[in-house]
Amino acid sequence: MSDQMHRIVLASRPEGAVSAENFRYESAPIPTPGDGEVLVKVHYMSLDPYMRGRMDDAKSYSAPVPVGGAMEGGAVGEVIASNSPLFEPGDFAFGMFGWVTHGCQPAKMMQKLNPSHGPITTALGVLGMPGFTGWHGLNTYGKPKAGETLVVAAATGPVGSMVGQVARLAGLRTVGIAGGAEKCALAVDKFGFDACLDHRAYDNATELRAALGDACPKGIDIYFENVGGKVLEAVIPLMNTFGRIPICGMISWYDAGALGANAATQSLTAPMLWRNILVKFLSVNGFIISNHYDEYPTFLAEIGPKIASGDIAYLEDIAEGLERAPAAFMSMLKGGNMGKQIVKVA
C-alpha cells in the first residue's frame, strides 16, 4: 500500500458563502499509530451543517479549524493498524477523523461499530450524531406530549427526519418544512409527516406563516430549531403558550459569518423574539450533542431496534470520492442533499 494519504484542509476562511477556494486537497504521509492509538482507513465520512461554523473564527462551542488544518468531521472505516488492545485490524470504527482518507486517533476516542446495527453508514446519520441530536433535543427540551403539534425544518435531513418520526410515534401532529416539492413528498411519504411545506414556495415569512397556520390549526407547541431565518420568523408568532424551542442549529444564518449585527433579517428583531419568549412562557434551549453522550447507549437501545423494524426510516445521499466533499458540502448548505449527506471515501 502507498504510504500517502489524502485530506482536505481549510485553505482560507469564507467571507459570506463558502466557495471552492476555501478548501485544498492535499497529500500527506500516512501516520504511524503511537502507543494506544489506532490507524483507520476511512470508508465513509459525514458532512454536517455544524462544520460551516468551524470554518469561521468566531467564538463558539468548539475551536475553529485552523487555516491549513484538515476539516473536522466524523467518519467510519476499517482498522488497519492498532497499538491498543481495544481494537484489532478488521474492526470497524467511528471517530472524528476529519475529511481524510486515513485517520489516526487514541483508541479511547473511537467507538467500535456493532455490525448488528445495520450498514456502517448509519453510524454517521440515523444512529450517529444527527439522529442522536434529534432524539435528545426533542425529548430533553421539546418534551413532546401526545396531541401537540411539532414543526421542524430540514424535515428530510437526518436531524429533522428523526425529530419528526420520534414525535409522530409519541402521538404528535408533525409538520415539516423542506426545500422543494420532492423533499416535501418524501417527508410525508417516507417519514410520515402529517404535512410538509416547501419554504421556497413562499416569498417571505408572512406568506410562510399563513401556510403554517393552516397546517397547524392548533398552533405550534414545539419548534425544533435547526435553520433560523425565515422559518423562525414565520413560526414565532404561531407558538402556543408554554411552547418549547430546542435549538441545535441555524443553518440559514451560517453564511452570515459570525451571525453578528449585519446578519440579514427584516422584521425578526431581538425585542420581538424576546417578547414572544416572555408573553408565551416559552422555553428555549440551545444544546450541542457532544455534551450528552452519556445518553448515547439509551438512544441506541431505543432507536436501533426501530431502524431494524422499519418503524424509523432513514435516507442517505452518498457522494463518491473525498475530492468531491467540498462540492457536496456547499450543495448541502443550500439544501441540495436528499437525506443524510455522506461521502464515500474508499
Next chain:
Amino acid sequence: MSDQMHRIVLASRPEGAVSAENFRYESAPIPTPGDGEVLVKVHYMSLDPYMRGRMDDAKSYSAPVPVGGAMEGGAVGEVIASNSPLFEPGDFAFGMFGWVTHGCQPAKMMQKLNPSHGPITTALGVLGMPGFTGWHGLNTYGKPKAGETLVVAAATGPVGSMVGQVARLAGLRTVGIAGGAEKCALAVDKFGFDACLDHRAYDNATELRAALGDACPKGIDIYFENVGGKVLEAVIPLMNTFGRIPICGMISWYDAGALGANAATQSLTAPMLWRNILVKFLSVNGFIISNHYDEYPTFLAEIGPKIASGDIAYLEDIAEGLERAPAAFMSMLKGGNMGKQIVKVA
C-alpha cells in the same frame, strides 16, 4: 359615607412613552356586592411595570385594559361589606381591584391577609407578586448553584432585590445593575449585592459590558431578565456555557409599544441572540407568576420568616393619593422609584 368612589381609567392608548393624557381620574358609584362578593376600601395599591403592557392592545398573556376601563392592578384594603362567609367587615384582603378607591370582587378571587406577615403593604411587594416573581423565576429557571454569578437589573426594585438576596443566600456572587449612584449604594448596603453598576454611567452596551466583565470575573451564569435593551446587549456575550436566563419582563422596551420591528436596538439582533443561546447552551424561559400560584404557600413559608428575621430586606416607595398614581407610574417606568412603588389610597 359617600356613595361615590374614585378610579383612574385608561383614557387613551400611549403612542411611545406614557403621558398624563393617557389617564383620566373619575368618579363612579360605589358598587354593591352581589352574592359571594366582597366590597373593599382600598388602602394601598401597587404600581408595577407589567401594567405598561396592558395599556397597549398588542396580543399578550392578558387582555389589554379597554379604553375607558379602570387601570388594572393589585391592591390591599379593608373589607367594608361582605356577601361571602369567607370574609367579614374589618378583614384585610388583597385583590386585583385596580386603580380604585373601592373594589368589589368575588371572595374566591381575593386573599385574606395574615397580620403576622407584617405591614399590609408587604402583600404588594416583597411578599406579593413581585417578590414571588423573583423567588420563583430564580429558583425554577435560574437554578442557582453556590459559587456561580448572577446578574439582575432594577436591583433595588421589588423583583431584583428579591432575586439578589435569594441568590446571595444560596451562595452566589450577585451583581446588580441600577440607575444612579444612590440606588447602587442601596443595592450593596441594604440588599447585599457584591457589586452594583450604574447603567447611566455607561454610554452604550459595549462600555457597560466592559464594566460587567470586571464585576463578573468568572462570567455570568444566571441573568435574571427584567429590562431587555442595553443591559441584555451587554450581558449576552458574557454568559457562561450552560447559563440560564429567566425572563419576567423587559421594561426598557415597553415604550416601544408592541415591541415590534421598530423597537430600538443597535447591535442586538435576533441572530446574535439566537446564536448565543445555541453556542453557550443557554436555557431561556419566559414566565408570568400568575401561572404559578400553587407555589405561593411555599414561597410565603420560606420567605415570610426571613422578612421577620431581617435576612431579607425590603424597601417601599409610597406615593400619597390615588390621583398621583399616573405620575408615580410614569416616574417608575423611568426608574424614579426607590424600592417597591406603592400608592397610599386611603
